[in-house]
Amino acid sequence: MTKTINDVYMELFHRLKEADDPQPSLSARELTAYACKADKNKTGEWGHLYLDDATVDYAHLLCDKCLDGEPLAYILGEWDFYGLTFLVDKNVLIPRADTEPLCEMVIEQAKKKVSPRILDLCCGSGCIGIAAAHTVKDAHVTAVDNSEGALRITRENARRLGVQNRLIAMNADVRFRPPVNMGQYDIIVSNPPYVTRAEMRELDRSVYHYEPHEALYGGVDGLDFYRSICSKWGSLLVTGGIILFECGWQQANDVAAILEENRFAGIGITEDLAGVPRIVYGYNTEIDDPLE
Template sequence: MTKTINDVYMQLYHRFKEADDPQPSLSARELTACACRVDKDRTAEWGHIYLDDATVDYAHLLCDRCLDGEPLAYILGEWDFYGLTFRVDRSVLIPRADTERLCELVIERARQKVSPRILDLCCGSGCIGIAAAHTVGDARVAAIDNSEGALRITRENARRLGVQNRLVAVYANVLEAPPNSMGQFDIMVSNPPYVTRTEMHELDRSVYSYEPHEALYGGADGLDFYRAICQRWSGLLVPGGVLLFECGWQQATQVAAIMDEHGFSGIGITEDLAGVPRIVFGYWSSAS
């Protein structure tokens, strides 16, 4: 029997619902649109478009992969963050809503400057720096990662979102000293690897089996990158420049102590959009 796009959507919806997917409607809609190569926002038309059997089978194959634990974002090859759609693959972490508040804070501070320079450390997909450049028209961003795959994705996202002329993606290891001639920055932001050794073994299978471990593991106590950034990279901030971190839900006090130890002032902790104390910020002193 010939099926419409809406028929396939309903089939996938019921499969996700029976599997206790937390968002069966979203998962079914995204996969249906992907498999059928249609606009996910024009669902009113889906009841009038008929599909061949191969497309129906392909939609169910994608659903099989998702139900087997593969993240939806990697199947789709893209994910939404801060109102923008970012290309993703298994070389980068999937952008998460937890990080949107950090992005907001970066943008708020960038808007207070003229032609602000932003340094995005451990950039991954580039979502933070690119969202800031997209929102603040005179911002310039340097995005740093030690993964060539991540830098490739960052450059692609910058092109797709039209900020490639104001963003440079640079290969560097954040645990080491910065490259020469980086210049100075008004804002430094990082959502670094912060999963502890113990937590790595407790991660959900969809994370542990698919997302890049080098973008997750932050050392035995999860704080290696915070120490390295404060010790080795803070000198790239202009006097009074701000450093903003995302951290694990139990790490904020420890990260604030590391910043204090390395000469930051005005240190604060704020919550993400879910009310979790996940963001730590502080200001670099000219006397440091």
């Protein structure tokens, strides 16, 4: 029996719903559109478009992967963040809506500057820095990660979103001192690895088995990267510049204390969309010598 795109969507929807997928309608729509090369924004047409058997089988194969725990974003190879579509693969964490308020704060700060320089540490897919460069047309971004796989994704995302001429992707490990001659930045932002040793054992299966552990694990207490960035990379911030972090749901006060220990001032904590204290920031008002 010949099936329409809508028939396949309904089949996937029922399979996902029976398996207790948290968003069966969204997952089924995304998988169906991807497998059938259909426009997910024109589902009204799906009941009139017929498919060959191979396409139907492919849609169900993708659904099998989803039911086996593989994240939808990795199956699709892309995910939306801050109104933009980013390429993702297993070299990078999937961009999450929880990070959008951090991105918004970076953009707000960048708009106050002329040709702002932004340093995005532990950049992963590059979503924060690229979204900032895409929104603030005179911003220049240096995106840093110690994974060549992540940097490849960052460069491709920058190219696809038209900001490749204002973004440099650099391989460096933020646990060590920065390369020489990087200059100084108006804004430093980082969503670093912050999962604790205990939390790693409790991660959801889809995260633990598919997302890169090196982008998740932040040391025994989850704070290793905050300590290194503040102590080793803080000198790259101009006087009056701002540093912003995302952190775990119980880490905000500890990250704020690390900023204070490293002589940052005006330290504040902001909540994410769910009301969780997730963003910690501070200003450089004391470091004048970038080599200090």
